Amino acid sequence: MEKYKLKNLDCASCASKIEDSLNKLDEVKFVTVNFATSSMTIETDDLEKVKNKITEVEPEVEIEAAGKAKTETPRSILSENKGTIIKVTAGIVLLLSGLFFEDELHDTPFHFAEYLVFVTAYLISGWNVIRMAVKNIIRGQVFNEHFLMTIATLGAFAIHQMPEAVAVMLFYIVGELFQDIAVNRSRKSIKSLLEIKPDYANLKLNGDIKKVSPEEVKIGDTIIVKAGEKIPLDGSVTDGSSFVDTSALTGESVPRKIKTGDEVLAGMINQSGVITVSVTKPFGESSISKILELVENASSKKAETEKFITTFAKYYTPVVVFGSLLLAVLPPLLIEGATFSDWIYRALVVLVISCPCALVISIPLGYFGGIGGASRRGILVKGSNFLDALTQVRTVVFDKTGTLTKGEFKVTGIFPSNGFDEKTILEYAACAEYSSNHPIAKSISETYNRQIDSSRIGNVDEISGHGIRAYVDNHEVFAGNDKLLHKENIEHDKCDIEGTVVHVVVDKKYAGYIVISDTLKDDAIDAVEQLNKKGIKTVMLTGDNEHAAGAIAGKLNIEEYYSGLLPEDKVEHIENMLNKNGKVAFVGDGINDAPVLARADVGIAMGALGSDAAIETADVVLMTDSPSKVAEAVHVAKRTRKIVWENIIFALGVKGIFIILGVFGVATMWEAVFGDMGVALIAILNATRVLKTK
Numbered sequence: 001m002e003k004y005k006l007k008n009l010d011c012a013s014c015a016s017k018i019e020d021s022l023n024k025l026d027e028v029k030f031v032t033v034n035f036a037t038s039s040m041t042i043e044t045d046d047l048e049k050v051k052n053k054i055t056e057v058e059p060e061v062e063i064e065a066a067g068k069a070k071t072e073t074p075r076s077i078l079s080e081n082k083g084t085i086i087k088v089t090a091g092i093v094l095l096l097s098g099l100f101f102e103d104e105l106h107d108t109p110f111h112f113a114e115y116l117v118f119v120t121a122y123l124i125s126g127w128n129v130i131r132m133a134v135k136n137i138i139r140g141q142v143f144n145e146h147f148l149m150t151i152a153t154l155g156a157f158a159i160h161q162m163p164e165a166v167a168v169m170l171f172y173i174v175g176e177l178f179q180d181i182a183v184n185r186s187r188k189s190i191k192s193l194l195e196i197k198p199d200y201a202n203l204k205l206n207g208d209i210k211k212v213s214p215e216e217v218k219i220g221d222t223i224i225v226k227a228g229e230k231i232p233l234d235g236s237v238t239d240g241s242s243f244v245d246t247s248a249l250t251g252e253s254v255p256r257k258i259k260t261g262d263e264v265l266a267g268m269i270n271q272s273g274v275i276t277v278s279v280t281k282p283f284g285e286s287s288i289s290k291i292l293e294l295v296e297n298a299s300s301k302k303a304e305t306e307k308f309i310t311t312f313a314k315y316y317t318p319v320v321v322f323g324s325l326l327l328a329v330l331p332p333l334l335i336e337g338a339t340f341s342d343w344i345y346r347a348l349v350v351l352v353i354s355c356p357c358a359l360v361i362s363i364p365l366g367y368f369g370g371i372g373g374a375s376r377r378g379i380l381v382k383g384s385n386f387l388d389a390l391t392q393v394r395t396v397v398f399d400k401t402g403t404l405t406k407g408e409f410k411v412t413g414i415f416p417s418n419g420f421d422e423k424t425i426l427e428y429a430a431c432a433e434y435s436s437n438h439p440i441a442k443s444i445s446e447t448y449n450r451q452i453d454s455s456r457i458g459n460v461d462e463i464s465g466h467g468i469r470a471y472v473d474n475h476e477v478f479a480g481n482d483k484l485l486h487k488e489n490i491e492h493d494k495c496d497i498e499g500t501v502v503h504v505v506v507d508k509k510y511a512g513y514i515v516i517s518d519t520l521k522d523d524a525i526d527a528v529e530q531l532n533k534k535g536i537k538t539v540m541l542t543g544d545n546e547h548a549a550g551a552i553a554g555k556l557n558i559e560e561y562y563s564g565l566l567p568e569d570k571v572e573h574i575e576n577m578l579n580k581n582g583k584v585a586f587v588g589d590g591i592n593d594a595p596v597l598a599r600a601d602v603g604i605a606m607g608a609l610g611s612d613a614a615i616e617t618a619d620v621v622l623m624t625d626s627p628s629k630v631a632e633a634v635h636v637a638k639r640t641r642k643i644v645w646e647n648i649i650f651a652l653g654v655k656g657i658f659i660i661l662g663v664f665g666v667a668t669m670w671e672a673v674f675g676d677m678g679v680a681l682i683a684i685l686n687a688t689r690v691l692k693t694k
Contacts, residue, residue, distance in 0.1 A: 001030065001043045006054075007062040009038045014058050016313075016360065021057045022050060035364055056139065084177050087124055091170045094121030099163055118162040126153060126169030148321070148355055152348040156669060159341045164669040168352060171673035178681050198232035198266060204276070214266070214283040221279045231268045231277065234286045237261065239276035245269040304388065305644055309363050313356040320354040327663065342665065349662035352672035353655055355680075362647045362683035369690035370640030378623035379633045386619040389602050390637035394582025396531055396630060397574060399596075400542035400552060401439070402589040403606045404527075404627055405518040409443035409500065413515035417493075420511040425504050429514055431457055432470040432479040432504075440502065443516055463487075465543060465566035467502070478505035482545060483564065485510070498547040520555060523628040528556045530631035539577070541570045541596075570596045587630055604630060640690050647683040654679050 009015055015035035022031045027046040034040070040063070044050050051063055098117040123130075126149070133146035149172055156165035201214045202224040209224055214232040217223060222238070225231050231244070243255040246268050255271055258264055264277060266286040283289060328347035332338045367384035374381050381387050398404050414422040430448035433441035434457055445452075458471030466487060467480015478484055479502055482495050492503065492510045500518060504511040528538050540561040542549045549563035562573055574596055577584045586593070586600035594617045597603030605618035606627065622629040658675035661667035667675070 001041060002065075004040045004042065004063050004065060006033065006038050006040055007064065008060045009033075009035065009058075014061065017057050018054055018061065021053055025049060025053060034368075035361075059135065081177055081181070084173060088170065088174055088177070091121050091125035091166065091173075094118075094124065095163065095166050095170060098166065114162070118166055121166045122153070122157075122162075122169060125166065125173055126150075129169065129172065148317070148351050151321075152351040152669070155344060155348045159345055161345060161669070168669050168673050171670070171677060174677070176677070178677075198230040201232035202226070202229075214286075217279055217283065219279055219282060223277050223279060225270045225275050225277060227270055227272050227274065229270055231264050231266055231270060233266050233277070233279045233283055234264070234281040235277040235279045236263055237275050238278045240273050242273040242275050243271045245271055304385070305363065305367075305641075305648075309359050309648070313360050316356050317354075320351065324348070324351045324354075345669075346662055346665055349667055349669055349672045350659050352669060353658045353662055353667070353675045355676045359648065359651050359683070361680060362651070362687045363644055365684060366640060366644040366647060366687035366690055369687055370636060370643075373640075373690050374633065374636045377629075377632060377636070379629055379636065380621040380623065381633070381637075382619050382621075386602060387637045387640055389583055390585070390620070390634050391641045392583045393536060393585045393602060393634060395537045395539060395577055395584045397539045397541055397577070397584060397586045397596075397600070398558075398627065399570075399586075399588040399593050399606075400540055400544060400549065401518065403587055404521060404524045404540065404556065405552065406521055407439045407518065407589075409439045409516045409518050411443055411447040411514055412517045414512070415515070416512040417510055418512075420504075420506070422512075425512045425514065428472055428475075428477045428506055428511065429479045429502060429504050431472040432460070432468050432477045434470075435460060436462075436468065440500065440516055444502065444514065475507050479503070481543075481564075496547055497545070498551060500544055500548050520552065521625065521627060523626050525556055527627035527630060528558060530628060531634075532557075534631065534634060536634070537581075541565055541573055567593070567595055571599050574599050585630070587627065604633070643686060643690050647686055650686075651679050651683055 006018075015033045018040070019031060019033040022028050022042070027044050027049055029043040031040065031042040031044070042050065054061055054063055094117055098114060098121060129146050129149050133150040136146060149168065153165040153168050156162070156168070198214050200211050201217050203210050203212045203217055204222040204224055217233055223232065223235070227242070237258055237260050239260060241257070241259040243257055244264065246256055258275070264275075266283070266289070324347040327350060328340070328344045331343045332340045367387060370387050371381050371384065374387075401407050414425055416422055416425055426444070426448050429444050431452055433444050434452050434454065456473050458474070460468060460470040462468055463480065463484060466484040467478060470477050470479075478488060478490070481501065482503065485492050485503055485505070488505065488508070490505050490508065490510050494513075497513065497515065500516045502514045502516065504513065531538050537560070538558050540549065540553055540556070540558050542561070542563055543565050544563055546563045549561050553561040565573070570593070574584060574586060578601065583601035585602040585604055586596050587604045587606050588597055589606055597605065597617045602620060603618040604620045604622060606622055606625065620633055622633070654675060658667050658672065662672065
């Protein structure tokens with residue numbers, strides 16, 4: 001899969017045409033064209049054929065490798081649109097002169113001077129539109145906005161409505177000018193999200209510091225990050241301490257303190273002291289690279305609304321053209337006193353009003369803005385289809401450990417049995433869990449707090465969903481949950497114990513149990529409350545025992561919860577909930593819960609900063625450890641959908657009214673252009689509001 005920049009891609013319908021035509025090539029396995037970022041992602045065996053097809057469909061559009069794209073020097077609106085402004089000024093001067101001639105020569109129809117002025121004004125303002133219409137017709141692409149404008153204005157000339165023909169072209173290019181400014185502002189806002197990419201790294205080599213591209217730095221290299229600089233790669237701090245701004249990654253404004261031994265991620269900004277970092281991942285695998293890739297590629301997974309509008313526009317334009325043709329021909333033939341000149345004019349007005357630009361541009365822009373706005377808040381949505389799915393979520397299912405709770409386990413009690421003492425139980429449990437990275441195993445090791453001789457430990461087997469069997473000093477040791485005791489037929493006197501419990505068995509003899517406590521995350525109660533206020537049901541699934549699960553669920557006010565579950569049991573519970581009442585979202589840590597994340601309608605990975613499994617499996621990735629971000633994601637999704645539907649209803653509603661006015665002869669071509677370009681401009685400006693969701 002390769003990514004390319006598309007230069008001179010200045011309209012959404014052009015992007016759609018390029019994508020459609022490339023999809024028809026046998027050599028293209030996958031392609032998506034992103035109008036918002038002027039980019040194309042494609043998998044193909046024949047790039048030359050792709051380039052030729054793009055030139056055939058849109059001759060002005062050029063393709064270049066994303067990495068080789070030149071950095072454009074920022075320019076003012078005036079310098080960017082100098083040519084268009086000159087055309088508009090000349091067109092207005094000539095139009096006013098033509099109107100003067102028309103008044104002076106109103107008794108002399110078809111006067112040469114009048115034609116000279118109006119035709120000149122028409123060609124200055126409308127030449128590009130006519131040229132594109134002719135090119136498209138030659139390529140067999142008849143029904144588009146250039147064709148509609150050309151037919152409408154030439155028809156106006158034919159019925160001697162020259163001022164209105166010129167005005168249509170003038171208003172059109174003025175509308176295009178404002179539309180380009182609005183789209184470019186939106187693009188710049190979106191691109192600013194992607195400017196968190198670090199530009200350089202201070203590589204330390206043989207005592208010297210060399211400024212290099214982040215792509216050149218390898219795992220194990222040492223980099224220096226000064227105050228005010230972006231951290232260019234993921235790594236571990238080996239020297240120094242500082243505060244870092246993580247807002248570009250997480251949306252959180254509060255700086256985070258880091259010191260020697262702490263992990264740092266590419267994209268964070270070092271705010272104070274100088275730090276030395278040992279690189280742990282190449283730039284291509286860093287968190288910032290994955291974020292950029294997700295945001296840029298999100299538009300490839302389109303929402304049903306986007307697909308509908310693209311299909312709608314494809315059939316809408318031919319229907320409008322043939323409808324206008326019937327409007328021009330049938331009334332004069334069927335209605336007594338009706339004239340062809342009057343009804344042709346009405347048909348031309350309807351043609352101008354009917355351009356689908358407002359929908360074709362504003363809707364993809366709205367969804368992209370929603371994805372960009374969410375990413376600013378530390379919520380990565382992999383596609384507008386998942387943004388739409390979030391609006392339909394009626395049940396949110398939470399994993400417990402590490403999602404609603406901190407996952408910071410501490411041993412709070414050791415209860416020996418059958419002649420064993422606390423020290424012996426803890427030692428056997430610590431040895432059995434020696435090679436495990438699970439938070440519970442770490443808490444036992446921290447409490448034991450002694451060096452373990454690994455030669456004492458023999459074979460270790462993990463029993464999925466139950467615990468661990470290990471040989472310690474040639475003794476068979478089991479450490480696990482209550483289900484493990486029943487599985488191995490171990491006699492014990494207690495099953496239901498409050499809290500997270502690790503039972504210890506030595507040589508088939510029950511030695512006792514260790515109680516480990518976990519605490520709720522600071523915003524867990526608020527997260528559940530926010531979802532309940534939105535009418536979304538909350539459910540908790542956990543592998544923990546009934547007592548521990550019940551205690552947490554009670555504190556969170558979650559009425560429905562299921563305990564003692566294996567990973568496959570969680571999948572089964574999710575499947576039972578699917579299709580019952582709206583869509584189901586599952587929120588998990590993204591590593592242990594990968595099967596459930598994949599099975600839910602919307603998989604949301606919690607606290608997944610830097611987690612490969614989470615980014616690969618989930619549909620939505622929350623860049624902080626805050627469960628309250630789930631309600632925030634739903635809010636952004638609903639606001640995006642609301643703005644998108646505002647644009648659809650507004651555009652179709654206004655156009656519908658103007659079409660009716662045009663049919664009845666009330667609207668003129670002047671109003672028609674305002675009805676077309678004005679609606680498009682308002683819809684685009686409305687779409688950009690999504691980026692600023694509060």
